[in-house]
Amino acid sequence: QKNSCVLPEDLKNFYLMTDGFQMTWSVKTDDTPMPLGSMVINSISKLCRLGGSSMYTLPSAPTLADLEDDTDEEGNGDKPEKPHFDSRSLIFELDPCNGNGKVCLVYKHAEPVVSPDTEIWFLDRALYWHFLTKTFTAYYRLLITHLGLPQWQYAFTSYGVSPQAKQWFNMYKPITINTALLSEEADSFVNKLDPNKVFKSKNKTPVLKKKQLSQPPGSQKSHTSMPSAKTSSLAGNSSRK
Numbered sequence: 001q002k003n004s005c006v007l008p009e010d011l012k013n014f015y016l017m018t019d020g021f022q023m024t025w026s027v028k029t030d031d032t033p034m035p036l037g038s039m040v041i042n043s044i045s046k047l048c049r050l051g052g053s054s055m056y057t058l059p060s061a062p063t064l065a066d067l068e069d070d071t072d073e074e075g076n077g078d079k080p081e082k083p084h085f086d087s088r089s090l091i092f093e094l095d096p097c098n099g100n101g102k103v104c105l106v107y108k109h110a111e112p113v114v115s116p117d118t119e120i121w122f123l124d125r126a127l128y129w130h131f132l133t134k135t136f137t138a139y140y141r142l143l144i145t146h147l148g149l150p151q152w153q154y155a156f157t158s159y160g161v162s163p164q165a166k167q168w169f170n171m172y173k174p175i176t177i178n179t180a181l182l183s184e185e186a187d188s189f190v191n192k193l194d195p196n197k198v199f200k201s202k203n204k205t206p207v208l209k210k211k212q213l214s215q216p217p218g219s220q221k222s223h224t225s226m227p228s229a230k231t232s233s234l235a236g237n238s239s240r241k
Contacts, residue, residue, distance in 0.1 A: 005090055005107055008118045011136040019043045023148065036168065039148035040095045041140075050091040050104065050123075082129045083108055083121055094120070094139075100151050101125055103132070103139070122153045130157045147172060 007015070014021075020043030026033040042048075083089040083106045090107035097103060102123045109115035120139040122130040132153070133139040146152035149172060151165040161169065 006116055008105075008116070008136060011105070011118075014041070014136065014140070015044055020046070025148070036150065037148035038098060038150075039143050040097075041143075042094055042096075047092050047094070047105075050085070050093055050102070080119070080131050081108060095143075097122075097153060098150070099125075101153060103153060105136070122156065124154070124157065128157075132156055149173060 006012075021039065021041040023037075023039045024035055025037040026035050028034070083091055083104070085091070088109075092105045093102050094105050095103035104121050104123055106119050106121050107115060107117075108119065109117070118136075119134050120132045120136060122132050124130065130153070133142060146155070149165065149168050151161045152169075154161045154165070155169075160166075
């Protein structure tokens, strides 16, 4: 009511279920957890409007609306029309992105009446706009798909993510960061499982150890006594002859 606009239906249903969303996850390095992923949707109270007020308390302090440049490209070709910081657009912050930019809900046509059509845009630290999705539902899917990795929104910019963030992408989302390679080689990221190799049993010939049979001492004596008996009988026969 304060800004004379109505939330889109999907975002309205989201806020009816929960007043915002925040999820963080960590990785363990050297037995020490390190925060890595962060997924945030601001609550209703933090759904602040951008560009309406000055960043300073001075009466002549500049605002974001002063940065408007009419020479910017407006919807040339397939590029959608960029939002404006002045009264032509209404912009609300959905995610502060840990200081790496801002994900914004944008009402691009606010004059003379606010249009119910909204889009989701990313405002980088250099105050350049980058289109993300047309609906909040599509953006929410992107947020979950990218696991809230650092600077994942920059994957939708012309200059891409930083080298440090790319290392995390290669570890946890290799398909997302290598979309060009995926289009060329569709099977490069498919795990090929050969059950014949995995479950192949190694046929080892069992080594039979020869065990000496333990014999009772009485039998050994009998065996040793038999040759002596034979020799004595042979000696007797020879003497008879």
